[in-house]
Amino acid sequence: MGKLKLSRSIAKLATSVVILFGVHTQAYAVEWPPLTDRARAKLVADQYPIDVYDPLEGVNRRVYIFNAKFDRYLLLPVTDLYTTVTPSFLRDRVRSFLGNLGELRNFTNSTLQLKPRAAMTALGRFATNTTVGIGGTFDVATKVGFEEAPEDFGQTLASYGVAEGAYLVLPALGPSNLRDVSGMAFDAAVFNLIDPLNFSNFSERQWMYGSAKGLTSRADNAFRYHTTGSPFEYEIVRFIYTAKRKLEAGK
Amino acid sequence: MTIKGIKYLKFFLTIIFLSIITSASYAATDCKCGFVEYNSYNYPIDDPIKATLIGTPEAFKADLRIEVPMEPGISQIFPEREIPELFWYIKGLPFAVSSQNKPAPIMYVLAGTGSGHLSTKMITLRNIYYSAGYHVVLLPSTTYPSFIAAASKDGVPGRIATDIDDLVRVIQTVNKQVSKELEITGMSISGYSLGAMHALFITERVERTGELTIDKTIAINPPVSLFESINVLDGMLANSIPGGMNNIHTFYEDIFGRVANFYAVNEKLDFSDDFLYRLQQDQNFDEKFMSGLISLSFRMSLANMLFTSDVVTDSGFIKPKGYKLSPAQPLTQYFQATARFSYEEYLEDYLLPFYQKGDNEITREFLAFESDLRSIELFLRESPTTYLVTNTDDIALRPTDPKYLASVFGDRAILFPKGGHLGNLEEKTVVSHLISIAKGEK
Numbered sequence: 001m002g003k004l005k006l007s008r009s010i011a012k013l014a015t016s017v018v019i020l021f022g023v024h025t026q027a028y029a030v031e032w033p034p035l036t037d038r039a040r041a042k043l044v045a046d047q048y049p050i051d052v053y054d055p056l057e058g059v060n061r062r063v064y065i066f067n068a069k070f071d072r073y074l075l076l077p078v079t080d081l082y083t084t085v086t087p088s089f090l091r092d093r094v095r096s097f098l099g100n101l102g103e104l105r106n107f108t109n110s111t112l113q114l115k116p117r118a119a120m121t122a123l124g125r126f127a128t129n130t131t132v133g134i135g136g137t138f139d140v141a142t143k144v145g146f147e148e149a150p151e152d153f154g155q156t157l158a159s160y161g162v163a164e165g166a167y168l169v170l171p172a173l174g175p176s177n178l179r180d181v182s183g184m185a186f187d188a189a190v191f192n193l194i195d196p197l198n199f200s201n202f203s204e205r206q207w208m209y210g211s212a213k214g215l216t217s218r219a220d221n222a223f224r225y226h227t228t229g230s231p232f233e234y235e236i237v238r239f240i241y242t243a244k245r246k247l248e249a250g251k
Numbered sequence: 252m253t254i255k256g257i258k259y260l261k262f263f264l265t266i267i268f269l270s271i272i273t274s275a276s277y278a279a280t281d282c283k284c285g286f287v288e289y290n291s292y293n294y295p296i297d298d299p300i301k302a303t304l305i306g307t308p309e310a311f312k313a314d315l316r317i318e319v320p321m322e323p324g325i326s327q328i329f330p331e332r333e334i335p336e337l338f339w340y341i342k343g344l345p346f347a348v349s350s351q352n353k354p355a356p357i358m359y360v361l362a363g364t365g366s367g368h369l370s371t372k373m374i375t376l377r378n379i380y381y382s383a384g385y386h387v388v389l390l391p392s393t394t395y396p397s398f399i400a401a402a403s404k405d406g407v408p409g410r411i412a413t414d415i416d417d418l419v420r421v422i423q424t425v426n427k428q429v430s431k432e433l434e435i436t437g438m439s440i441s442g443y444s445l446g447a448m449h450a451l452f453i454t455e456r457v458e459r460t461g462e463l464t465i466d467k468t469i470a471i472n473p474p475v476s477l478f479e480s481i482n483v484l485d486g487m488l489a490n491s492i493p494g495g496m497n498n499i500h501t502f503y504e505d506i507f508g509r510v511a512n513f514y515a516v517n518e519k520l521d522f523s524d525d526f527l528y529r530l531q532q533d534q535n536f537d538e539k540f541m542s543g544l545i546s547l548s549f550r551m552s553l554a555n556m557l558f559t560s561d562v563v564t565d566s567g568f569i570k571p572k573g574y575k576l577s578p579a580q581p582l583t584q585y586f587q588a589t590a591r592f593s594y595e596e597y598l599e600d601y602l603l604p605f606y607q608k609g610d611n612e613i614t615r616e617f618l619a620f621e622s623d624l625r626s627i628e629l630f631l632r633e634s635p636t637t638y639l640v641t642n643t644d645d646i647a648l649r650p651t652d653p654k655y656l657a658s659v660f661g662d663r664a665i666l667f668p669k670g671g672h673l674g675n676l677e678e679k680t681v682v683s684h685l686i687s688i689a690k691g692e693k
Contacts, residue, residue: 065578068340229365229391
């Protein structure tokens with residue numbers, strides 16, 4: 001029973017992450033590198049929006065650097081290969097197919113957040129696209145006016161008042177935070193329980209699904225490391241991620 | 252701050268007011284001295300601030316959807332140089348080349364304040380000059396962090412004389428590099444905003460020294476006086492933040508909130524002077540908020556530039572002298588502090604003392620004159636191959652500047668009645684004028 005084992009281990013991982021980092025949420029001291037008096041004199045405001053709770057900044061920054069290199073030397077070349085050899089028609093079908101499976105996540109989380117309309121939308125979209133949209137490969141629902149309402153367990157937690165917790169940079173996956181990591185783990189566990197692609201009997205599909213998802217999301221994301229031209233890119237990305245998640249949770 | 256603020260506000264309002272008056276009168280008089288016929292020019296935005304921020308609405312854009320090949324390039328300007336570990340990702344001076352696959356003249360395009368070689372405006376210019384039959388090389392601004400770290404001799408950008416020095420060296424080096432692959436029949440140069448000013452100064456200099464042979468120069472929306480334009484930007488920021496500079500974080504919050512909202516729909520991160528290009532289409536902005544955004548994007552460029560420069564030169568301005576930063580250390584406080592320095596402070600407290608160390612005769616007045624097109628006016632009047640394209644309502648110009656530019660460049664100038672600072676760069680008439688100048692039809 002691979003799927004049960006997997007979801008259990010994910011749940012365990014999530015719990016330990018929460019216990020490990022979630023305890024001391026407020027009291028943390030950053031070892032700021034020194035400023036000149038002239039620069040320090042400029043720090044008069046008591047709050048700055050660019051401040052994000054980031055107690056693991058040292059580790060995060062190292063992972064950010066790793067990700068930049070990983071992206072440049074592995075992820076982007078592979079993604080480029082994917083977009084070069086695969087016609088855009090085919091890539092669109094893959095995107096729709098994956099998006100359609102995402103409706104399961106949207107449905108679960110809309111339900112957990114007691115949003116019946118969003119839950120119905122997700123269900124309706126899934127039903128339409130799976131049948132008329134030929135197994136989800138065509139997003140017919142959007143064309144007839146039913147747009148996706150993305151929801152995930154990170155947003156569900158947020159809607160129940162769970163704070164975002166420490167900012168985290170995940171290897172290969174990029175910016176996240178404690179709440180969203182737990183959310184990802186939960187969503188993955190649910191996905192494995194429903195097992196729409198029958199991973200338990202066809203374990204190689206899990207690998208294919210993961211690759212398709214990774215390639216599609218990288219190909220759709222215009223972000224390139226160190227092209228902002230700013231020495232403060234880490235801070236900017238951190239702020240934007242946090243603000244973006246706030247906005248999504250507030251929807 | 253408040254007295255200064257009021258002064259700036261007045262100054263700024265005067266600019267807008269006078270620009271409207273002058274542009275109206277220019278349109279009315281049938282002047283043959285460089286003002287084009289506007290029959291075909293129907294750029295829709297009358298407010299120069301809105302124009303600067305929004306750019307050209309889709310329906311008014313020139314059709315530049317041509318396939319332009321582009322290769323990234325990197326050049327070692329100072330092969331011996333050790334770039335501080337904090338900037339481990341800067342491996343040299345980045346640039347981009349678009350090749351015609353046949354013998355052709357080459358166009359060097361210089362970016363505006365804080366912009367890299369791949370900013371939206373640079374890509375527009377690439378398409379324009381490529382359509383006109385040029386090989387195109389895009390170069391980042393002297394104020395762009397990678398340029399400061401890899402290609403600036405002193406590491407302190409913003410002084411025209413030394414910027415030009417660096418750029419001539421860069422163009423020579425890059426040209427040698429790309430000559431191996433391309434068949435080049437001649438060299439031309441163009442740029443927008445600060446890059447346009449650079450292009451004009453380079454042309455004047457190499458004419459004297461013979462370091463490069465430049466066939467044609469096209470300057471797009473240059474400032475006349477760099478220091479004055481910079482004052483305008485500082486003033487705009489001071490005036491558009493509710494509660495003044497001490498309350499800037501509220502405004503940051505507001506802006507970043509909207510930016511984040513915009514990026515939630517998947518956009519490229521590019522914090523240069525054009526990163527706001529499409530943001531406004533998404534949200535409704537009032538006038539004050541719009542000028543706040545424009546000036547803040549320039550302020551971000553300044554923060555990037557000042558911090559990079561301070562680290563590269565080890566000047567001890569933001570971080571203590573001799574202290575070495577590692578890429579794993581938190582920079583948030585540096586960001587917070589650096590973003591609070593104005594252009595005025597950059598000039599007065601950072602740039603001026605830096606250059607005075609090398610030559611204590613250098614005064615602010617001298618630097619201001621050095622960074623003013625008036626200092627090369629004689630050349631600009633006489634040079635038959637130096638062209639100007641700008642707008643009479645450019646917010647980086649003082650009220651008298653459009654007339655001055657028209658008189659200096661004569662029939663080599665094209666002044667459009669509206670478009671703000673580069674807002675009309677993609678407009679049909681503007682693009683077709685640029686192409687015909689580049690092709691030599693004008």
